[in-house]
Amino acid sequence: MTEQRLKTKKSSLQSSKSHSKFKRQLPLHIMMLIPVILVVIYCYGPMLGILIAFQDYVPSTKGFFYSLINGKWIGFDMFRYIFKMPDFVSILWNTFFIATMKIIAKIIFPLIFALLLNEVRKSWFKKSVQTITFLPYFLSWVILGGILLEIFSPRTGIINTIIGYFGFEPKYFFGDPKIFPYMLVLTDLWKDIGFNTIIILAALTSIDPTLYEAAAIDGAGRLKQTLHITLPGISSIIVLIAILGLGNIMNAGFDQIFVLYGPSVYSTGDIIDTYTYRMGINNGQFSLATAVGLFKSVVSFVMLTVSYWIANKYSDYRIF
Amino acid sequence: MKEKSNNDVLMGNSVSRKVFVTINTIFLILVTFITILPIIHIISLSFSSTQAAEGGLVGLLPVQFSLKAYTSILGKTSFYRSLVVSIKRVIIGVPFSLLCTILVAYPLSKDKKSFPARKIYVWFFIITMLFNGGIIPTYIIVKSTGIMNKLWALILPSAVSVFNILILMNFFRELPKELEEAALIDGAGHISILTRIFLPLAKPALATLVLFIFVFHWNSWFDGLMYINKIERIPLQTYLQQILTMPDTRFMTADQLQELGNASRRTSNAAQIIISTIPILIIYPFLQKYYTKGLVLGSVKS
Numbered sequence: 001m002t003e004q005r006l007k008t009k010k011s012s013l014q015s016s017k018s019h020s021k022f023k024r025q026l027p028l029h030i031m032m033l034i035p036v037i038l039v040v041i042y043c044y045g046p047m048l049g050i051l052i053a054f055q056d057y058v059p060s061t062k063g064f065f066y067s068l069i070n071g072k073w074i075g076f077d078m079f080r081y082i083f084k085m086p087d088f089v090s091i092l093w094n095t096f097f098i099a100t101m102k103i104i105a106k107i108i109f110p111l112i113f114a115l116l117l118n119e120v121r122k123s124w125f126k127k128s129v130q131t132i133t134f135l136p137y138f139l140s141w142v143i144l145g146g147i148l149l150e151i152f153s154p155r156t157g158i159i160n161t162i163i164g165y166f167g168f169e170p171k172y173f174f175g176d177p178k179i180f181p182y183m184l185v186l187t188d189l190w191k192d193i194g195f196n197t198i199i200i201l202a203a204l205t206s207i208d209p210t211l212y213e214a215a216a217i218d219g220a221g222r223l224k225q226t227l228h229i230t231l232p233g234i235s236s237i238i239v240l241i242a243i244l245g246l247g248n249i250m251n252a253g254f255d256q257i258f259v260l261y262g263p264s265v266y267s268t269g270d271i272i273d274t275y276t277y278r279m280g281i282n283n284g285q286f287s288l289a290t291a292v293g294l295f296k297s298v299v300s301f302v303m304l305t306v307s308y309w310i311a312n313k314y315s316d317y318r319i320f
Numbered sequence: 321m322k323e324k325s326n327n328d329v330l331m332g333n334s335v336s337r338k339v340f341v342t343i344n345t346i347f348l349i350l351v352t353f354i355t356i357l358p359i360i361h362i363i364s365l366s367f368s369s370t371q372a373a374e375g376g377l378v379g380l381l382p383v384q385f386s387l388k389a390y391t392s393i394l395g396k397t398s399f400y401r402s403l404v405v406s407i408k409r410v411i412i413g414v415p416f417s418l419l420c421t422i423l424v425a426y427p428l429s430k431d432k433k434s435f436p437a438r439k440i441y442v443w444f445f446i447i448t449m450l451f452n453g454g455i456i457p458t459y460i461i462v463k464s465t466g467i468m469n470k471l472w473a474l475i476l477p478s479a480v481s482v483f484n485i486l487i488l489m490n491f492f493r494e495l496p497k498e499l500e501e502a503a504l505i506d507g508a509g510h511i512s513i514l515t516r517i518f519l520p521l522a523k524p525a526l527a528t529l530v531l532f533i534f535v536f537h538w539n540s541w542f543d544g545l546m547y548i549n550k551i552e553r554i555p556l557q558t559y560l561q562q563i564l565t566m567p568d569t570r571f572m573t574a575d576q577l578q579e580l581g582n583a584s585r586r587t588s589n590a591a592q593i594i595i596s597t598i599p600i601l602i603i604y605p606f607l608q609k610y611y612t613k614g615l616v617l618g619s620v621k622s
Contacts, residue, residue, distance in 0.1 A: 024434075024510075027509065029427075031426060031510070032423060034423065035424045035479070038420070042458070042461060042476065043448040045453070045457075045461040047452070049458070116344050120344070128352075129349075129351075131608060133351070133352055138607060142557045143539075143557075143593055143597060145561075149564065149565055151361060156376060158379065161376040194355070255541075281456075290454060293453075296454070297452065305450065
């Protein structure tokens with residue numbers, strides 16, 4: 001009796017297997033419904049919006065799709081126009097220059113800092129240094145921008161007051177196109193040094209401690225140990241940081257530049273993102289700004305894909 | 321005892337070592353101070369009198385201690401209004417983003433066999449990480465979905481963060497499979513597996529995400545600038561951006577213009593910076609703990 005019941009249950013299970021499998025997966029699809037809709041609208045929607053780079057787009061009151069369908073198609077004219085603009089060469093150069101300097105600075109200084117911090121044996125000291133240097137990382141660029149503009153202010157800022165004591169002329173650090181890019185690198189380093197140091201310190205802990213013991217017994221001092229064990233031991237993570245930085249080379253830091261710059265430093269401080277914002281939102285040149293943005297996206301996409309590919313090949317790095 | 325001698329061999333105990341340690345300590349203290357000095361300066365500025373601030377007398381300690389900057393903020397409706405907007409944003413935005421993250425991370429944590437569509441979904445989300453429409457098309461889309469000037473404009477477009485999803489998904493995948501199988505045999509559905517097994521076990525990961533999302537919402541200012549153009553609805557960071565970093569008077573209200581000429585502006589700005597930083601400072605110890613852990617796990621994976 002029970003055997004028979006079991007048998008019928010089994011067969012009914014088998015017959016409805018594909019059905020129940022789907023039934024079992026249905027809740028998973030439903031769960032993702034709201035997030036998927038949001039992504040379709042706010043991530044894929046803008047991708048559709050890229051089309052206006054190929055149009056002479058005029059926003060109309062009848063909505064985005066109406067304007068898009070009825071817009072005048074101009075093909076690649078906007079891109080031809082952009083590549084001829086003298087501004088474009090300079091914003092492209094600024095973007096690469098600022099981003100490259102930031103990548104280099106954010107590897108070298110945290111590396112030195114981490115190596116020196118690693119020599120400290122008192123854990124409370126090490127921890128306090130890390131905690132304090134990590135703080136700016138969590139503050140927004142608006143807050144940090146407010147602080148920086150205050151302390152570097154030409155008239156009232158403390159830096160210029162100190163410089164004044166030594167008899168130097170006050171400098172407008174964020175208004176001088178010659179120094180502005182370096183100020184960007186310096187202040188970006190200030191924000192992120194704690195974060196990058198922790199990454200490198202984490203990598204340092206993965207080095208086999210017996211290597212140091214062996215080297216010490218062979219008579220190698222700390223300097224030699226650092227040169228021959230520590231540096232080779234973390235070289236792969238350094239390369240990884242550099243490669244991933246390369247993928248990000250089109251992003252020279254919109255937030256930071258936006259809060260710190262002004263018209264006087266557009267010549268050296270304007271990057272693709274800030275230019276796009278000024279042209280698009282402030283001046284209403286939607287098609288021009290979208291085309292510039294698209295150019296950036298395409299280059300970024302290629303750089304990101306290539307750098308992830310290299311990172312994956314070189315050190316098994318994977319994002320998913 | 322043995323450990324100590326071992327240490328001696330490792331570190332060396334020579335004079336040169338001692339010199340190095342001293343110089344190194346001084347150098348590290350110096351760098352630490354340079355990092356923190358600007359923030360200390362702003363704190364002292366906020367507690368100093370207007371005259372002292374204008375005279376350039378304030379260094380690292382408040383001069384002519386005064387709470388006037390803080391009491392003057394009490395009477396500032398624009399600061400309050402923005403503070404309330406930011407608090408609202410956090411109260412609605414954090415749970416909403418967290419919910420979106422959970423709802424995606426759970427299905428994606430399934431293996432290929434029990435959820436064949438997984439791969440399609442993963443690519444669907446990954447693509448948004450690699451490619452985006454840029455600010456102008458995003459602005460146009462947000463505008464055409466009719467959420468301009470609403471709190472939703474600050475919450476909906478950024479609600480789904482692929483980075484957060486990856487964190488939670490990886491955490492879910494490392495939970496023991498047996499638990500889920502046992503629950504399945506007991507006839508539990510996905511919802512009860514998620515709410516009764518996965519979520520309680522994922523508390524550390526969820527705490528991390530709450531912190532991430534909180535910091536994100538609290539620190540965001542650009543979306544406020546783009547999507548909110550009613551002065552009374554802008555969040556705190558956008559408000560700060562306008563008074564602190566935009567000398568551009570086109571966007572200022574009569575209130576703000578008057579303040580620009582006001583001598584107490586510097587101390588008042590400093591006080592507003594400090595107040596806006598307090599929430600981050602309160603959660604900072606937790607933040608640091610989780611960040612460090614997460615980073616160590618993330619970077620030394622291979």
